[in-house]
Structure formats: structure tokens, C-alpha cells
Amino acid sequence: GAVVSQHPSWVICKSGTSVKIECRSLDFQATTMFWYRQFPKQSLMLMATSNEGSKATYEQGVEKDKFLINHASLTLSTLTVTSAHPEDSSFYICSARALVDRIPGLAGALYNEQFFGPGTRLTVL
Amino acid sequence: EDQVTQSPEALRLQEGESSSLNCSYTVSGLRGLFWYRQDPGKGPEFLFTLYSAGEEKEKERLKATLTKKESFLHITAPKPEDSATYLCAVQAHRSISGGYNKLIFGAGTRLAVHP
Numbered sequence: 001g002a003v004v005s006q007h008p009s010w011v012i013c014k015s016g017t018s019v020k021i022e023c024r025s026l027d028f029q030a031t032t033m034f035w036y037r038q039f040p041k042q043s044l045m046l047m048a049t050s051n052e053g054s055k056a057t058y059e060q061g062v063e064k065d066k067f068l069i070n071h072a073s074l075t076l077s078t079l080t081v082t083s084a085h086p087e088d089s090s091f092y093i094c095s096a097r098a099l100v101d102r103i104p105g106l107a108g109a110l111y112n113e114q115f116f117g118p119g120t121r122l123t124v125l
Numbered sequence: 126e127d128q129v130t131q132s133p134e135a136l137r138l139q140e141g142e143s144s145s146l147n148c149s150y151t152v153s154g155l156r157g158l159f160w161y162r163q164d165p166g167k168g169p170e171f172l173f174t175l176y177s178a179g180e181e182k183e184k185e186r187l188k189a190t191l192t193k194k195e196s197f198l199h200i201t202a203p204k205p206e207d208s209a210t211y212l213c214a215v216q217a218h219r220s221i222s223g224g225y226n227k228l229i230f231g232a233g234t235r236l237a238v239h240p
Binding site: 006034042043044045046049091095113114115116117118 | 161168169170171174227228230232
């Protein structure tokens with residue numbers, strides 16, 4: 001239980017193009033999904049929090065017009081990096097927080113835990 | 126300001142050599158402390174959640190403990206497959222826009238276990 005997938009796992013694009021990354025909770029419903037970015041040998045930095053059906057909440061310093069987040073359902077959130085530039089190259093990771101107080105197959109799990117996807121490596125040329 | 130500090134930054138162990146990783150935190154009302162394992166190029170894998178001082182949780186060779194100021198991740202008789210970066214994160218009680226659910230991560234401890 002508690003599987004989160006991301007697609008694509010890696011993407012290379014030209015400067016100025018837009019890239020969409022999908023995050024799905026495969027075996028549970030997620031009230032909230034989170035988007036992080038991680039630079040080499042650094043920890044995760046939260047970019048934004050997204051609740052299904054409402055606007056995302058962005059962390060200070062994160063441009064909401066550049067990083068568009070859509071949380072269309074309880075199992076899907078997307079991050080679109082618009083007009084990507086080389087400085088946007090990074091490892092983007094999503095996480096999902098469960099709706100229910102138990103996740104099937106994960107003994108003792110409570111709703112509070114965040115479960116992470118495998119990440120998407122974005123390289124902007 | 127909420128902060129998480131992990132030490133050491135990197136740790137090299139021989140197989141079977143037990144040790145502990147430290148996570149010190151300052152937070153205005155701890156809701157939960159989380160440990161994750163991250164392998165290179167992958168997302169973090171959930172290990173434990175601790176909610177109150179004195180709580181302990183175990184999973185295979187790992188044991189996590191919590192006090193009011195810090196948490197330890199004890200690794201007993203580690204194996205090479207335990208090599209990874211271990212991340213600690215805290216979550217505060219207060220409800221600020223997005224803050225209620227927000228995890229604040231430490232920089233991690235890179236563990237290398239050699240045969």
C-alpha cells in the first residue's frame with residue numbers, strides 16, 4: 001500500500017518550453033499533495049501544497065505563474081514548469097497525504113504520513 | 126523559526142558496526158517527527174513517524190526514538206544495503222496557510238556501510 005507514481009521519470013527539454021509532471025496516488029486517495037524540488041546533495045525544499053479542488057498554496061519565493069499546479073482529483077496532481085530555463089533543472093518530487101486513517105496493507109499507518117513518488121529529473125538545455 | 130539539524134552529515138560504517146544518527150529540532154508544538162530513507166535518484170521512502178517523547182519504533186535493523194528536543198535513528202549491525210541518505214522531518218501543530226501539513230526537512234545523513 002501507499003504507492004505514489006510520477007511520470008515522466010526524467011525529461012530533457014529546450015529552454016523556453018513547458019514541461020508537465022504527473023503525480024498519482026495508486027492505491028489510496030490523497031487529500032493533499034505536495035511538490036518538492038531537490039538539488040544535488042541537498043535536502044527537499046517544499047514548493048507548494050495542493051488540495052483537491054482548490055488552489056495550491058505556494059511557499060515564499062516560488063513563482064506560482066511559473067510552476068502551475070493542478071489537483072484535479074483525489075489521486076492526481078500535475079506540476080507544469082512553464083517557459084523552463086536551465087536554472088529550473090532539478091529533481092522534482094511529489095508526495096501524497098492519505099484521506100483515510102488507514103492505508104490498506106500498511107499496518108499502523110495514519111493519515112498524517114506523506115508518501116513520496118520516485119521523482120522526476122528535469123534537465124533544461 | 127522551525128528548524129531541523131541532522132548529524133553527522135556523513136557516516137561511514139563497517140558492516141556490523143552499530144551506530145546512531147541524530148536529528149535535533151526546534152518547533153513550536155511538535156505534531157510529528159518523520160524518518161525517511163532516500164536512495165540516490167529516488168524519492169524518499171517512509172520509515173517511521175513518532176508523535177510523543179519517549180516513543181520508540183522499530184523496523185528490522187532500525188530503531189527510532191524521540192525526546193522533546195531530538196530523535197535518534199539507531200542502526201544495529203548494518204549491512205551494505207542500508208547505505209542511503211536518511212532524512213528527518215518535523216511537522217508543527219499550528220495551522221498557517223499550508224503550514225499545518227508542511228514537513229520541514231533536515232539536510233540528511235549520508236550513510237555508507239562497507240563490507
